[in-house]
Amino acid sequence: MMADPTHSKPEPGAKPEPGAATTGPLFARVALIGLGLIGSSLGRVMKRESLAGVIAGTARTEATRQKALELGAIDHAFDDAPGCVADADLVVICAPLGAYADIATAMAPGLKPGAIVTDVGSVKQMVIRDLAPALPDGVHLVPAHPVAGTEHSGPEAGFAELFEGRWCILTPPPGTDARAVEKVAQLWRGAGSLVDIMEAGHHDKVMAITSHLPHLIAYTIVGTATDLERQLQAEVIKFAAGGFRDFTRIAASDPVMWRDIFLNNREAVLEMVGRLTEDLAVLQRAIRWGEGEKLEEIFTRTREIRRSIIDAGQA
């Protein structure tokens, strides 16, 4: 899948298009802030699809930066955000949500007028809250969330195909330049994703149920097993194939990333936990009182949702 090379030809007399480059790749220079699973995957697919002319990258540790260079996910490594974003047409923040405010403050003075700032975070209202006030006028903020990932972390966990066939949700604040939004959409389509645009608060509600609650529950159940007497715990590991191992896979996701997601989508997550707790109490009572018909009815309904997901090609 190649990006359309005609995308950036300006109309005669038009204002310069956000994101600069007028010929060649979609973005002449891209800065990746954070080079973990997502940042390194994005760098690789941008290379493969020629979506970026030059990719600069920064990460907290020298080891991560070196690894990303070796893997070809970036062309140049910088040891801080201000150096990394200099002259960039597109800046992609691929760091835990808790680091956003500091990154924004640090990089703001180095941002080129007309640059687009985007991110890959799993919560979107707080992104706008933390990033927007720090960005200089003339810089475009287009928050994004690729709904893709694995339980592995770090640059070596990345791969160019991670986003293929998956959704990427953009949540531009009201009044965002439409051309900036379209350029970020083109980036994700070029990476193989389907693009959707959504209001940030609505995004956070949808993710609370489809992603944040499942992770919270997986962390809980694996934690419950961790607290068992040692003998029973050894057997839990041995016989994990009965269903438990699927939860351990989810509960192996990056701890800092998930800490920040829960802290930054607090209200929506707590609302969903409340609903879940009520529903669990209903099942618990049905088991206690031996209400077989009720159990069978619930279990039959849930089977249908699986079919819908298979039909939607997201299984």
Place this chain on the structure above:
Amino acid sequence: MMADPTHSKPEPGAKPEPGAATTGPLFARVALIGLGLIGSSLGRVMKRESLAGVIAGTARTEATRQKALELGAIDHAFDDAPGCVADADLVVICAPLGAYADIATAMAPGLKPGAIVTDVGSVKQMVIRDLAPALPDGVHLVPAHPVAGTEHSGPEAGFAELFEGRWCILTPPPGTDARAVEKVAQLWRGAGSLVDIMEAGHHDKVMAITSHLPHLIAYTIVGTATDLERQLQAEVIKFAAGGFRDFTRIAASDPVMWRDIFLNNREAVLEMVGRLTEDLAVLQRAIRWGEGEKLEEIFTRTREIRRSIIDAGQA
């Protein structure tokens, strides 16, 4: 993997070995009661590994029996259990737990002296409670539980490799003939499984946490999503890749089988639900009060369990 052909040579003067056959396959004649995912997989692997001379099978519906015949999972189809078990050296009950008592009563008069009766159910204490009293003297009861499966049901979902590298737990009641236990163990080793022997009550406790609780939680969370407003529900399906889809896979498992598991392992499951609810409350509170360190610590611990499962080869 071939079964050891020397297994059934009787010592001079020894009592006839349980399960009859003295030369050739491990069991001369096997009866499968129930031909769903497990029954049909077992039939196929017994064929492939020449573990059975002749396989008779029965299922509730004519369609299932015909399908199992077509797939080569059985040699002969019977429309009732008494006909199916006639002259069988091994009877394997592969039906939902709720049907066990009726099956035992129906087949008891047709069982050959010395026959071994086993099963594949996910709860073991109730198996002994429901089956043992109905079986005639001289018939050996060796309950078994292959810890393997998929979310699919029916004979066409079965495959000969289902049990490979997975555990099969035997829970023979005290005093069970050791040779009968060994023959059932040989059957499962022949199917590619690792065999473990455990007290039935302990088995039920281990499975409550490794299998029954994960399924209950998956059913709950998918049920919670099913109750959302229609618009939100459509988006849950669309964006299921964020974690939710793993739960829908588990929650697509056979409703009747799982109804019976929860009804028959009530105490152990409710005990685990209680522990989980407490642990969930702790996480909920940490999110509400913004206790980032506590969240990160819990999420780091759960990551370690995943590593243990990978190390144990059960991932």
